[in-house]
């Protein structure tokens with residue numbers, strides 16, 4: 001029985017590829033590469049649900065550091081936004097190759113569909129990615145295989161080419177029909193919800209990149225709240241709602257400071273960078289601006305370093321003009 005490792009994203013195409021391989025009597029292991037630019041779901045992930053429904057093992061790995069380096073200095077450029085899709089595909093296939101060798105699989109498969117994405121899935125870039133990742137001859141793209149050169153897995157008879165598909169283009173109609181026909185239920189929205197293709201998130205990340213490549217922790221924090229740059233090294237992040245506050249709290253690092261007010265309650269503000277009197281005051285004014293005390297002349301704002309229970313206070317006196325907010329906002 002051939003053994004293969006399949007890259008899955010939580011999307012429809014990779015779920016179909018996994019199902020197709022399983023139906024062709026391939027011993028499948030799924031590989032899900034996680035990173036900070038994915039939309040996160042709480043609880044069981046779509047990849048876990050897919051692995052459970054196919055009754056196959058799932059390997060999950062973190063690639064945020066590597067992907068962030070590709071975002072900051074892409075070898076093959078960015079797509080329409082800050083998505084370095086070719087570098088990202090190369091990176092994922094390199095990781096898949098390592099896992100393939102580690103578990104003793106015969107080949108790798110993906111859910112890529114010819115001509116589905118402008119940057120990374122036209123014929124030229126599929127070949128380029130394959131070459132750059134060093135996976136030529138060991139990569140099968142079962143959803144478009146009949147439109148591509150036969151691979152050694154097909155010519156050797158390990159996989160019956162006739163049972164593979166000929167999908168191409170951006171339309172998902174056939175994929176949705178197949179999902180219904182095959183009972184594939186666990187998949188997310190098209191594009192896997194990568195934040196690097198989201199124009200709003202990209203704007204914020206672009207402004208951050210102007211000051212150098214951020215850490216994974218800083219990139220992660222960009223997903224939540226309102227962000228303000230207080231000086232070259234310092235930012236304040238203001239929660240928009242209680243869900244944001246919880247996420248911001250969970251992403252705080254040693255050295256960060258939380259600002260909050262108990263009465264009236266308001267957003268959680270995280271200060272990251274230089275802990276000067278001026279920055280604390282600005283962060284306190286932001287806390288007041290986005291809380292219920294917005295129209296008050298002053299507010300006593302509490303603050304404490306992350307990891308400490310020791311609470312101090314600072315007076316937020318006056319208010320920030322819309323113009324200064326605009327200048328600080330990223």
Ligand code: SF4
Nearest residue numbers: 083084085088194196
């Ligand atoms: S959309 Fe995001 S996750 Fe998908 S290939 Fe491009 S950079 Fe990678």
